[in-house]
Amino acid sequence: MDDDALFKRLAAASDPSALPAESAPANLKDKIQASLLARQADDSVFETLAAAMSAESAPPSLTSRIYSALVARQAESGPLLGLPAVKAGGRELCVFEELVRIAPVGEKKQAFNYCHICHARVIAERMDFAPIYWPGCPYAAFQRR
């Protein structure tokens, strides 16, 4: 017998169409569900471990960048709340915001994010112990630990 004939016979013998069809085990769905539930039980170990760890707060520079991004995003969707309304709502205004609030400027200028152009934002977004102490400035507040 030549090599080709031998391989043809082997190939014919291993033809999967000649094999009887196998069906999935009847309880396959139950086994998969049990496996998933077992994995879910494993997650409780990680939840217990995470609960035992003390939660650290984010670094001030990260908090500052997130705050800047959120306020910028909010300003994209429409005017920010005016400074008089912010103060009336109970938030202490940054010293520069307070100057604008008492200045004779229009409503549009009262709804601008002045802390965005303040040097406090610039250094607070880059330093975790930035030397900024403006009362009422959120960027100064983020520096307090």
Ligand SMILES: [Zn+2]
């Ligand atoms: Zn400020």
